[in-house]
Amino acid sequence: MMSPFVADGLIPLAKILAVILYPMLMVIVMIWLERRVVAWIQGRVGPNRVGFQGILQPFADAVKLFFKEDIIQRRADRFLFNISPVLVMFSTLLAFCFLPLGESIRLGNYTLDLWVARSPVGLLLVLGLSSISVFGVIFGGWASNSKYPLMGALRSVVQVLSYEIPVGMTVLTVVFFARSMDLVRVIERQKEAGVWYGFMLPVSFLVFWISAIAETNRAPFDLPEAESELVAGYHTEYSGMKFAFFYMAEYAHMVLASSLVVILFFGGWLPPFPNVRAFAFLGAVPGFVWYLVKIMFFLYLYVWIRATFPRYRFDSLIRLVWKWLIPLAFVNFLAVVALRYLL
């Protein structure tokens, strides 16, 4: 009944467009949300002159940045300087293809599944792609050939690499329970188990969440772009649209990290209390909405943490991960395996 032209042509095209627009939309909302929430926490008003309550503020920023002069330092390494924003943005957007936004919907005999690609190793792909963006930061910092960006790049190398390890270990516990790396399977396993992994593996969730903040260079761990020390960190030399790429990629990376947390630990599109009779009506709300609500909660948490915590010093940051997070993740993994077999 669905002509192949539509089924294999238009719909995949629409999905690809959706994968590009969905993060961009989330980034636009995120920029507005962050500036308003940080302002609200700090007792300020925040942008409210541009459009209704400042909704158009991110658009004004984007258009202005689009028409800014694009300065490349004479002594900069031109190729790396130009490629790094693309690298950062490309890897994050690509990672969004593997995120399942909701369960598949039946349209007549055609099932429209709300993800672009589903692969048995989806989780590995997403983690791999998100760590490619580190290359963009390193090349960008090094290529601008000036001292502050270089220091910003060096800092982000050590920070992101050392925080990959706790991320890997905690994700291992989830895979161990879900017995598969396919994100959709993970959610289905949580549906069958009836309880979300966030509550079954609280330590893994906490370690994962802290490392996710560190990996996106946010809040207490934002050393690579510490305004008060490194002027503007690795993107000091960037202006105009290239800077906008870095700026938006950071937010896109945040959305990616919080959607990973939601999928792995809080059951992507599952309604909150599936087996409690009183809350059965919650099931009627489509899965996609639940997914968005959970992501917004974690994005709000990102902003909240940014507004309250001071910044870590470099050595205490490294001490935190090597002395606390990695041993904790390791012990937690052993405990989970032991419990699994003893019970």
Add this chain to the structure above:
Amino acid sequence: MPGEPEPWNSRGTLNKPASAPPFLLAKADAFIAWAQKNSLWPFGSGLACCAIEMIATAAGRYDISRFGMELFRASPRQADLFIVAGTVTNKMAPVVRRLWEQMADPKWVVAMGNCAVSGGPFPTYAVLQGVDKIIPVDVYVSGCPPTPQGLLHGLITLQSKIARSHPTREILKPDVR
């Protein structure tokens, strides 16, 4: 206005009377100008007493983030608005000039405080009598230091000045200045 010689320190396009905008790109002009007006990122560089009042303007009560200006960019590359807040001494003048040159192109300068406008209360050997001797200034805000309301008035004047400008003419013919 048309008879006078063009003041050397003003930007050619901004001070001309609102001549007829380019017909085809009129709407584009308005849109780009709207965007540039509403997202002026100031450059976080304070020289002296006016810097404290600039920070007070950015703080809770006189909040300039309502106009979308709260992102004080520390690097000149990403800033569009250079608020010269404080006394420009002869030793600091080359630095201020280099900072202005490093800013990406559609950039504006607000001379905040009597010292930046015309040397202020210091007619001495060490002070540059007015920042417009080294960089073109768009809006002069008087006061020593100007109160936050005064600075906000200056910024809103700058916004209306940008709204009247024609960014497309500058983009198509970059050296029209």
Add this chain to the structure above:
Amino acid sequence: MSDRPALLPGFEDILAALEGRFPGAVLAVEAARGECSVRVGPERLADILKFLKAEQGFAALQDMIGLDRGPAPPAGAGRFAVLYQIYRPADRRRLRLSVEADEANPLPSAVATWRSADWAEREIFDMFGLRFAGHPGLRRIYLDEEFDGHPLRKDFPLGGRSGGL
């Protein structure tokens, strides 16, 4: 009221110790408005400073002040003078040492005795052109290296000689 010892009367004990240790060093003493200013010759200045700090307990050098009495100084006084404002925390005494100075022979530097003299001497050099022997890095502190002239001299015009920018 919290513990506030009464201020010791006069400065006789300090002057007596100074006179005893360095006979003839104290050229003039002027006590007015509760302050005491002692004029000493530049010859044994370094030992006098060390003596005041070590034995008399003047632990802190509050300030060093340069003076220019103008191209035609009044009779009996040279053109330049340097004042040392020192403070004894034990009984809260303040003493001002004034020494005649001129461009030709530099005064001994006080950096060895009080570390806070470092920048103070650089400022006096920058503003008056008076040199200090033994100063680790005597160079201008405020103005550019190639600034000609010393601004705080009386014969230097306020608006600057080169007319500025």
Add this chain to the structure above:
Amino acid sequence: MAFKEIALNMGPQHPSTHGVLRLKLAIDNEVVLSLEPVVGYLHRGMEKLWESLTYTQIVPLTDRLDYIAALSNNLGFVLAVEKLAGLEVPPRGRYIRVALAELQRLASHLAWVGFQANDIGAMSVLLYAFEARERVLDLFEEYIGARLTVHGIRIGGVPRDFDPEFVRKIERTLDGLPATIRNIELLLNENRIWQERTRGVGVVGAAEAVDFGLTGPPLRATGVRWDIRMDVPYSSYEDFEFDVPLAEHGDVYDRYLVRMEEMRQSMRIVRQALARLPGGDFTAKVPRILRIPPAEVFQTIEAPKGELGFYIKSNGTDKPERVKMKSPSFINLMSLAHMSRGNLFSDVVGILGSLDIVLGEIDK
């Protein structure tokens, strides 16, 4: 492999040098080997300018020295001129001056805690501290019309009287401030990241501090009990009951504790000054053209940043022959090189902030 450290330049324009200060650093992957502050980027030639102005014309210029605590500069200079000219300020004027100076100390410390927290990353504390500071600036604005460069203490006394309504307004403002200070302390005191960034950083011993000439909160943080309001009381400070907060390690965290406690003491002094405000007129009769016979005087006060001193030499005319300002930040900055050797690069930002330097006062 040839070892080459990075010569980094925290240039005259840097988000956390509190103005136009340049630090020449030699760092070996984030560890500071040597540091040399370069000043002079805000040198406006004040002392030369003062030699061509009359005493009353100089007072508004002293606001522009330490522009975060303008009233303390006024008080320092004005006390020196009165001591020189032998002027006697009536008791009401002295009490109003004490109230104004302590309010100014409160505003200065609030601005400091905001900048220090912002340098170490806690942005929100800057906004809360500045919001509280705005309330104090409102009092100045109502009293004399200016917020920052207040010029509220003149030769001979104070420009305007404290009417009862204004006294009540000050007390109402003071009632609201302890809550904000408490909030800031709740946010920072036990915060593990804050403690890690400040405890044991930029340590200086008591003997070293005195030798470096350190004064004010950085000195009292090393345990040395030295407060000019207590040791050499001026402007009737001896009538007030307050204690001098001390600490013992002399690191950034102790300077933070000392300043937070000093804020409470300042409020205590202002309340006492307002409660016991004597009657009578608030300013002495000062001749329009004030000629002072030749003499010299050196007067110091306890400014928020440390011991602020003025040396004035008069020559019988209405213009001083020489005015030299002893700036606490100028001397405190000298010890930055000693404090930050061996620390990390990001600590230099914290130590510089803890010294609470103001470039207007250093460069004159």
